[in-house]
Amino acid sequence: MAESSTRTVERALVLLGAVCGAGSITLADAARGTGLSASTALRLLRTLESTGFVRRDGDGSYRPGLRVVQLGAQALGQESLVSLAEPALERLVGQTGESAYLSVPSHDGQGVYLAMREGTHSVRHASWVGRSIPLDGTAVGAVLAGAAGPDGFVVVRDGVEADVTAVAAPVSPGGRVVAAISVVVPSYRITATEARRLGALVAREAEDLLAHIPAGPLGQDLTGEPA
Amino acid sequence: MAESSTRTVERALVLLGAVCGAGSITLADAARGTGLSASTALRLLRTLESTGFVRRDGDGSYRPGLRVVQLGAQALGQESLVSLAEPALERLVGQTGESAYLSVPSHDGQGVYLAMREGTHSVRHASWVGRSIPLDGTAVGAVLAGAAGPDGFVVVRDGVEADVTAVAAPVSPGGRVVAAISVVVPSYRITATEARRLGALVAREAEDLLAHIPAGPLGQDLTGEPA
DNA sequence: AAGGACGTTTCAATAAGTGAAATACAGGAC
DNA sequence: GTCCTGTATTTCACTTATTGAAACGTCCTT
Structure with missing residues (x-):
């Protein structure tokens, strides 16, 4: 099992899991649920958004993006x-x-x-x-x-x-x-x-x-x- | 569209895409394909591995892990x-x-x-x-x-x-x-x-x-x- | 009106992340 | 056998990427 790890990446992946698990989640709930400060969660979610892993609704909540569907399906297909x-x-x-x-x-x-x-x-x-x-x-x-x-x-x-x-x-x-x-x-x-x-x-x-x-x-x- | 972004996370997500796209990839190829140094790619892949997003074969190559399947399916279902x-x-x-x-x-x-x-x-x-x-x-x-x-x-x-x-x-x-x-x-x-x-x-x-x-x-x- | 919650921006501080270098190992060519 | 190349892994000095507290604006509730 791998030892060294990258905290920032871990945090982003945990946030991705929170978004996919919830289906739709506000920044405040995502931050609270993952124990991150709001500004840190915002920045990480913005990264996930800019890479297509999450998307943002007009009401501001975050939802899973197409990229995670795509990679998941590729992974399952393989x-x-x-x-x-x-x-x-x-x-x-x-x-x-x-x-x-x-x-x-x-x-x-x-x-x-x-x-x-x-x-x-x-x-x-x-x-x-x-x-x-x-x-x-x-x-x-x-x-x-x-x-x-x-x-x-x-x-x-x-x-x-x-x-x-x-x-x-x-x-x-x-x-x-x-x-x-x-x-x-x-x-x-x-x-x-x-x-x-x-x-x-x-x-x-x-x-x-x-x-x-x-x-x-x-x-x-x-x-x-x-x- | 989001502006600020987190380089480290972007890099890890690009690596995840490379693993899912290739199905099975060596560290060297993953590093080369993403333009990262081998030690950086190794550390990021280790993070992806420890969080279940990728897994490592006995021969050392990286493959998609269950976590990306899981989140992808959740995302699709929603x-x-x-x-x-x-x-x-x-x-x-x-x-x-x-x-x-x-x-x-x-x-x-x-x-x-x-x-x-x-x-x-x-x-x-x-x-x-x-x-x-x-x-x-x-x-x-x-x-x-x-x-x-x-x-x-x-x-x-x-x-x-x-x-x-x-x-x-x-x-x-x-x-x-x-x-x-x-x-x-x-x-x-x-x-x-x-x-x-x-x-x-x-x-x-x-x-x-x-x-x-x-x-x-x-x-x-x-x-x-x-x- | 006040208070609270939310989302967003700012920036000083620091520690998290980086990559070059070194090392060990494996495989192939001669 | 030696030599070379490529791979994966570890180390560590350096710096810059990341952090989160604070400030701010908006909205909603009482």
Whole structure:
């Protein structure tokens, strides 16, 4: 892990995160939220603005700019794990009709959705790519935290999301969990026995994905820790 | 437009762009490409790494990190224009079977794809979100440059992309082009007359989208210029 | 009216950032 | 084997880039 760092850059990146997280934020709130003085925050936000990473509304609040969309999409497009997982997600959707997800551990110790395939039964239409996943109370979180047992999957019924059963399985080249495959079903549509059967299916797809991961870079997780 | 700026932050953001653009880059190439000394580039890349924006492979090269994916996806998810355009894109795909796109002008004077709906006939499966569009030789580029005439659309047959006909129409609240709706068809599947008919269809959808744009923030384009 | 919050500008102070130089390592050519 | 080139990394003297407190203007609430 890198040691030396550049304070000014860190501050600007934290501000960028605040803007993207909030969607729209005033200078005062951005400064307060990041612990910077108003003049420092203003200057850093102006830099982010002049480089396209944030933009400013007519009412003065800051919003994400196109540049961060662009770089994020480029980064996602270059993520081999996403394309490697597409067949598995497609098959899961095809076999279950439910929405399937690929998630990875994030830098801050949580998880992040990286890809999704919507189920034919799905009532969700918003993209979940980029969203954080809490480690507690979610099947994905448990899997990323290493809690998948000998079954090779985790079932969480009515966890942080009410009325939903989530089933997840780890992708673990070299023994370290670098990703999770998961499927989400409304609980009214699945019994405990069916959830276990789905778990086996998801685990099999995770194994298949693992078999397609070449040794080398993909053995690392996206936070940069080597396998 | 913002005046004052922070050199150190600008440099780091340029480096981030270089990493995301290249997908994988060595320190030496990143330093060379940005005109920084190797030690400066190293320190800035280390900051980007420690904050999750880039990660480092076992072979030492730098790649985009999860944080930029995350923020980019958050930013995209909060872009109202994208959700407002979804019905138009869906209808175009439904009526034509071809892939439909939403694009916006970018900070560097080109265009960027912001949303796409894949056609049922489509042979493309990669996401185009975040990709740049040259202004020359593309229907979208012409539209974003203001070249749509009284027809309200532009047709480019076999432009920068061989064997493809692209049709685009502007979305122009307050008279300024803030986005383009476009459809792409393999040229073998469409005559010039059909392309004009498709153009009228795309122009109608752009008009419909325009009618759904509330006055205010969406009147600005994503580079931050007010309408 | 007063008070508070916001956004913006100014500028003295300093420490944060810089890059040249040195070093170690790897790979290729001879 | 030696030599050369290129890479990544560390060091540190130097300076300038960055900071934040203070001042100011605007707006809103009481």
